[in-house]
Amino acid sequence: MKDLFHFQNKNFLVTGSSKGIGEAVAHDLLDLGANVWGVSRTNTFNLERSGADRFGFIPADLSNPSDRSAISESGPEQYDGIFLNAGASGSIKPFHLVNEAELRDLFELNFYAPYLLIQDLYKKKKIRPGCSIVVNTAHGAFFQPAASSAYTGAKGALNGAFRSVAADMAKRKIRVNFIAFGYVDTELLRKNNVPEETKALAPLGVPAPSEITGGAIYLLSPASRWLSGTTILASAGLGLKQVPML
Numbered sequence: 036m037k038d039l040f041h042f043q044n045k046n047f048l049v050t051g052s053s054k055g056i057g058e059a060v061a062h063d064l065l066d067l068g069a070n071v072w073g074v075s076r077t078n079t080f081n082l083e084r085s086g087a088d089r090f091g092f093i094p095a096d097l098s099n100p101s102d103r104s105a106i107s108e109s110g111p112e113q114y115d116g117i118f119l120n121a122g123a124s125g126s127i128k129p130f131h132l133v134n135e136a137e138l139r140d141l142f143e144l145n146f147y148a149p150y151l152l153i154q155d156l157y158k159k160k161k162i163r164p165g166c167s168i169v170v171n172t173a174h175g176a177f178f179q180p181a182a183s184s185a186y187t188g189a190k191g192a193l194n195g196a197f198r199s200v201a202a203d204m205a206k207r208k209i210r211v212n213f214i215a216f217g218y219v220d221t222e223l224l225r226k227n228n229v230p231e232e233t234k235a236l237a238p239l240g241v242p243a244p245s246e247i248t249g250g251a252i253y254l255l256s257p258a259s260r261w262l263s264g265t266t267i268l269a270s271a272g273l274g275l276k277q278v279p280m281l
Contacts, residue, residue, distance in 0.1 A: 038257065039256065039257055039258035040067070040252075040256045040257070040258055041256075041257055042064060042067035042068050042069040042255075042256065043067070043068035043069070044068065044069070044070065045069050045070065045115040045116065046069070046070045046071075046072070046110070046111040046113065046114050046115050046116075047061075047064050047069050047070070047071050047072070047114060047115060047116040047117065047118065047255065048071075048072050048074065048106075048110065048114050048116075048117045048118070048156075049061045049064070049071060049072070049073050049074065049117075049118045049120060050073075050074040050075070050097060050118065050119055050120050050121035050149070050152070051074070051075060051120040051121030051122065051171075052071075052073025052074060052075050052080055052092075052120070053073070053075035053076075053077060053078060053079045053080055054075075054079060054221070054222060055219070055221040055222060055223065055244050056120055056171065056216065056219060056221065056244045056247065056248070056251075057073070057075075057118070057120040057121065058073075058080060058081065058244065059244035059245045059247075059248045060118055060120065060248050060251050060252065061073050061080065061090070061118075062081070062084060062086075062245075063248050063252055064252070064255070065084070065086030065087075065089055065090060066084075066086060067252075068086075069089070069116075070089045070090075070091075070111065071086075071089060071090050071091070072090075072091040072092075072093055072109070072110040072111070072114075073090060073091070073092055073093065074093045074094075074095050074097070074106060074121065075092075075094070075095075075121070076094065076095070076096050077094070078092045078094065080092065091109075091110060093105070093106055093109045093110065097121055097144070097148035097149070097152060098143050098144055098147070098148050100151075103148070103151060103152050103155055104155060106152065106155075106156075107152075107155045107156050107159045107161055110161070112161075113160070113161055113162065113163035113166075114156070114161055114162055114163060114166055115163055115165075115166055115167070116166060116167045116168070116169070116255040117153070117156070117162070117166065117167075117168045117169070118169050118171070118251060118255065119149045119152075119153070119168065119169065119170045119171060120171040121144070121148070121149070122144055122145045122149075122171065122190075123140070123141060123144045123145065123223075124183075124186050124223055124227060125137055125140070125141045125185055125186050126227070127182045127183060127227055127229075128182055129181065129182050129184075130182075130184040130185075133184065133185050137185060138185045141185045141186055141188075141189045142185075142188075142189045142192070144189075145186070145189035145190055145193060146189045146192045146193050146196070149170070149193065150193070150196060150197075150200075153168065153200065157204070162204075162207075162209060164207045164208050164209065165207075165208045165209065165260075166209045166210075167209075167210055167212070167254060167255050167256070167259065167260075168197075168204075168209065168210070168211045168212070169211075169212055169213070169214060169251050169254045169255055170193060170194070170197050170211065170212070170213045170214070171213075171214055171216065171251075172190050172193055172194045172213045172214070172215045172266070173186070173187065173190040173215055173216065174215045174216060174217040174268065174270040174273055174274070175187040175190060176190040176191045176193075176194050176215060177215060177266075177268070177274070178273070178274050179191075194213060194266070197211050197213070198211070198264050201263045201264045202264075205263060210259070210260070210262060210263035211263055211264065212254045212259065212262055212263060212264065212265045212266070212267070213265070213266040213267070214250045214251050214254060214266070214267045214269055215266055215267070215268050215269065215270060216247060216269050216270060217237050217268075217269070217270030217271050217273035218233075218234050218237055218241045218270075218271070218273065219241065219242055219243070219244055219247055220241050220242065220243050220244070221244060224241075236273055237270065237271040237272060237273045238271070238272040238275055239271035239272045240271055241271065242271060247269055247271075249269075250267040250269040251269075253267075254267065
């Protein structure tokens, strides 16, 4: 089991590491003995916990091409694992109220930025053969809720594109898997003022970020070395109540 969940001295990149799920996953990796490079626009990562000496901060806006290039020039020689977590949900609104600028922004942050970052890292041989790439997609990419067409569209595109990327990278034993979260008690969820009756659709409740990291850690670990193109629905059972009772 120690070999299956071996993280000691391995190198990981986490985007959107300053808060929420990204910060929680980064802390778990540090607790497991890994070296972590975190990417975010501002560094609010809690360095008071153990392992802070193995955390490196890379300031970057993933939608900026020069910043993406700087990421590939920073950090270790190669990464053993990458958690593509950064993204944005936009405003909850029906599709006829979404303007073109909002639509393009969401695709820029949720699709183009992670796609082009991985492309750049791959070309510069920063992704070690056998590396695990975990993509934070969304429950909404599979169970499309109302008033979320721009967000779920961008996440759906991300999911489809990276399944093809997984096939391209398989020759180097690089695997690409997905984790689809439901409602998590983050700043983003609170900002969108999701009604309590909507959150109640998750029968297991709404977890804190630190309570929902297990799936991502598993996919980043050697225990998942035979998985690629697989999605873990870490949604607290949200999909169980999508269809009304007969």
